[in-house]
Amino acid sequence: MPIDRSTGSVWECLEPLLTQVRKPARYVGGETNIVVKEHGEVDSAWLLVYPDTYEVGQPNQGIQILYEVLNERPRTLAERGFAPWGDMEAVMRAHGLPFFSVETHRPPQAFDVLGFSLATEVGYTNLLNILDLGGVTRHATARADDEPLVIAGGHAVFNPEPLASFLDLAIAGDGEEVARELDGLVQEWRSAGDWSREHLLGRAARIEGVYVPRFYEPRYGPDGRLEATEPVRADARRAVPKRTLSDLDEWPYPKKQLVPLTETVHERYSVEIFRGCTRGCRFCQAGMITRPVRERSRETIKEMVSEGLENSGLEEVGLLSLSSADHSDIRGLCGDLGDQYEGTNTSLSLPSTRVDAFNVELADELTRNGRRTGLTFAPEAGTERMRKVINKTASEQDMLQAAETAFANGWRHIKLYFMIGLPTETDEDVLGIAELGLKVLALGKRHGRKNKVTVSVGGFIPKPHTPFQWCAQDPPEEIKRKIGLIKERVAADRNLNLRYHDPEPGVVEGLLSRGDRRVAAAVERAFELGARFDGWAEVFDPDRWRRACADTGVDLDWYLYRDRDEGEGLPWDHMDSGLDKSWLWEDYQDSLHARELDDCRWIPCYDCGVCPGLDIDHQTGYAQGDTLGLLPIVRAGTG
Incomplete structure (x- = not known):
């Protein structure tokens, strides 16, 4: 019709x-x-x-x-x-x-x-x-x-x-x-x-x-x-198999980015320099479901930047990905763009920079036309043990070295992002967040008494298609208690700014992340009760959602606060992200013993299932002096 x-x-x-x-x-x-x-x-x-x-x-x-x-x-x-x-x-x-x-x-x-x-x-x-x-x-x-x-x-x-x-x-x-x-x-x-x-x-x-x-x-x-x-x-x-675009160079979008007439959260021309991530952070759904890694070439990115700036009139370029400094040609790319736009009003940014990928040479390329005001890093956890659990392979020494380098080279503000409520977490791990923040602040003060550190803390929410999809989630009361431990430890130093969010919206996000089809009734009832903009603190009402769950027989404790066993069916099992469920379980078991897993772009394949299942290889690199060249993936059993 x-x-x-x-x-x-x-x-x-x-x-x-x-x-x-x-x-x-x-x-x-x-x-x-x-x-x-x-x-x-x-x-x-x-x-x-x-x-x-x-x-x-x-x-x-x-x-x-x-x-x-x-x-x-x-x-x-x-x-x-x-x-x-x-x-x-x-x-x-x-x-x-x-x-x-x-x-x-x-x-x-x-x-x-x-x-x-x-x-x-x-x-x-x-x-x-x-x-x-x-x-x-x-x-x-x-x-x-x-x-x-x-x-x-x-x-x-x-x-x-x-x-x-x-x-x-x-x-x-x-x-x-x-x-x-x-x-x-x-x-x-x-x-x-x-x-x-x-x-x-x-x-x-x-x-x-x-x-x-x-x-x-x-x-x-x-x-x-x-x-x-x-x-x-x-x-x-x-x-149902996920759809995977194999060649990003064939899809150089957006070409003519829409430019708003009013303020928005980001006002920059954005270029996705690669898609996917193989760092293997066990909490990160985006990194898991977007495998394999597919990079845009340096020439394509430069053409997109040139055309995009001309078509939009914007003055900032964001080089986007889940971990932009991991692009195998990032130094050459930033050098080329730095040369091209030096002396203009155009600024460059890497919105996501890993601690262990930070270096002054790269940062210098990005700040030729601007002031060195702030950098953002995401250690995610406060102790070495906890970072091994979540497979965030940056060490405390990596973090402190990055901070020392940044402050010594003119940066004045470092933001650190952490999660609490992670599997196997202890109070010692929670207090490690405060201790690491204070250590970074001490380095900053050595280079200028006005240097600042911001520590942002969020509650962990287990996500589908990750090794932590079987984990229980911490209830809001426990998240608040852990935030209190951090607040008490850092209260004496005003140059350390602690930021955190109300953990109550995490209840809804956790329910909807891992809920099955029965949860649809609670979503509908919450809407009927007036739920809107559940990610906005000023309008979110947890009591509205609790009533919706009660009215529809959805047990929040059952969906959120229990561990699943290996044999339990998961609501997303019929959505094929390419990852073998058995491999995710094995990686979960490794996490419980704080065993790390290397980035498979640089080591032989560890059989997560993505590349053979999709018949698409990672675009991989190997360090060769100042540049990174591409090498084919090593298949399981072939090397």
Whole structure:
């Protein structure tokens, strides 16, 4: 059934109401490099939604990339939408205004696909609110053929089960190729005229990386534990493989980054210099699910920077990845960019720098045009033993040497990030965070009495597809007690600034991270009770979520505060990230004995399963003087 793309813009009704809300620029669009197409002249229309505020979602790389990839197709249009803040939601409901895109201010009914980018689980209630505001049927199995296809991608959908009731499709892994393939299928669906929604979903399930929740059902044991999530159709895969882009040089996006008209959390031209990570930090879901490592070449990155700055007018370049200093040609790349932009207003940054990858030469290249104000490192744990448990291979000596080098070369502020609540953690490990912060501060004072150190502490949340996916999570009361230990130890020194967050939102994130399909009822009930923006401290209400869980029979203690055994079925077992579950368990056992594992880009393969399973090798390097060259992976059993 064809969609009614004649559904008009709500701008005429919206514009007079913008004076009633804070930050009206969130809702007006009109940014530099925006793409606007006529709805009546395309064969498919996508509304790409980030379920948070404009200032948080606008810089999101996933949205920016898919926006360009889809709009490059001549018969396709893509627009964007962002979650309305509470004041705007109240205005919209009072005046009967639906959720809308920022390009043409059209509602979801004008689009074939409503696609959500889910970087974190705390956006789930916003997703339901957007469906409700947009007049889209909440439950996927009840949607009519002329309603938009509701899909989601991003790291959070590697466990899609708490959203399974609401999604038509989930996309696991890299989205560039999948988006184009799915777009072609949507165009067939709309032009055929006789395809049912079920037929479309059956075709979509054949695309690698696409999961159709309604084609699967969970099976539980008599004690309530999940045994498996199994396909209910013969043509559904038993395990859905993630999609992996093999050559980033072939996908140099974004080319024309959207430049906002109002302040956002990041205002820089962002280039992803490589994707994936093999450091093996056991707490890090992103590092596990994005394997193998795929690097962009130095020449491609330089071309992207040059073209991106010209098209955007931005003055900062962020060289992004999970651990940017690990790019095998990072020194040469930063040297080239430093030479090219020296004496201009353009600044360069590596937003993620490992302690053991920091060196003055690299930092000097990045600061030719700016002041040396602050550096950020993430030791993650305060003691050597704890860092071995989590496989964060930087030693205390590495950290202190990096700090000494930074302060001696003119930096004035170092930020340190840590987690508490990690497996096997003791009070001694917690106090080690304070001790390490104070040692770094002592080094800073030797180079200037105004030098500062900030210690930021967050509660650990076990994530799917990591060795810690079987672990219990610390309850908020225990996290607060451990924060108190740190506060007491550092209270005497005002030059050490301690920052920490309320651990209560971690309860919700933990529930949604590892919940099964039964948790969907709690998500829906929390939304009905008014839950929105669960990642924002000023609006988050833990009592609302506890009531939602009580109303729906979801036992928080059972989902959060118990260890799982090896044989228990996990809600995401049918989502194939490429990692062997048996290898993850073995690595978990190693962690309990504080045994470290080296980065497999530089050693023989240790058989995590990714490379043979995907038939894609890591792009690996080997130190050779001042440069790093690429070498092929050594397969298990071959070297």
